[in-house]
Amino acid sequence: MYAIVRAGGRQEKVSVGDVLTIxxxxxxxxxxxxxxxxxxxxxxxxxxxxxVLGKAVVTAEVMxxxxxxxxxxxxxxxxxxxxxxxxxxxxxxxxxxxxxxx
Numbered sequence: 001m002y003a004i005v006r007a008g009g010r011q012e013k014v015s016v017g018d019v020l021t022i023x024x025x026x027x028x029x030x031x032x033x034x035x036x037x038x039x040x041x042x043x044x045x046x047x048x049x050x051x052v053l054g055k056a057v058v059t060a061e062v063m064x065x066x067x068x069x070x071x072x073x074x075x076x077x078x079x080x081x082x083x084x085x086x087x088x089x090x091x092x093x094x095x096x097x098x099x100x101x102x
Contacts, residue, residue, distance in 0.1 A: 003100050004039040005058050011038055014058065014097045024065070024091040033060045033095060040102055047102065056102045060095040068092050 002015040008023030014035075027033055035058040040047040047053060068090035075084040 001040070001042045001100055001102075003037045003041070003056070003058050005035040005037050007035050007095075008093075014100075016097055016100060018097045019063070020060070020095050020097065021066070021092050022095060023093070025062070025093045025095075027062045027093070029062050029064055031062050032098070033062055034058065035060055037100075040100070042102060052102070056100075058097065059099040059101070060097050063094045063096055066092045066094055 002013060004011050004013050007020065008025075010022075012020055012022070014020060025033060037053050037056045037058050040053065040056055047056070071088045071090075073086040073088065076082065
């Protein structure tokens with residue numbers, strides 16, 4: 001069984017035991033988190049009905065708070081002496097899918 005869930009502004013395909021990296025969530029490591037399913041697939045049955053999906057729950061355990069790779073932002077204007085360099089690391093949360101209840 002797998003589900004497609006909305007996590008961190010994106011849709012991710014998950015099954016039980018998967019480790020997933022999503023945008024930062026304000027939850028402590030070790031706590032549980034519920035993700036909203038968009039689509040459920042159980043063998044040959046595909047569930048897209050909003051009423052059934054409203055009752056379905058995908059449970060995940062928060063493992064750690066991490067950061068993404070460093071991204072360098074550089075701005076440069078020719079012949080004016082203008083240079084600007086900036087870095088960014090996106091805060092992320094690592095979660096492990098523990099259960100999919102349909």
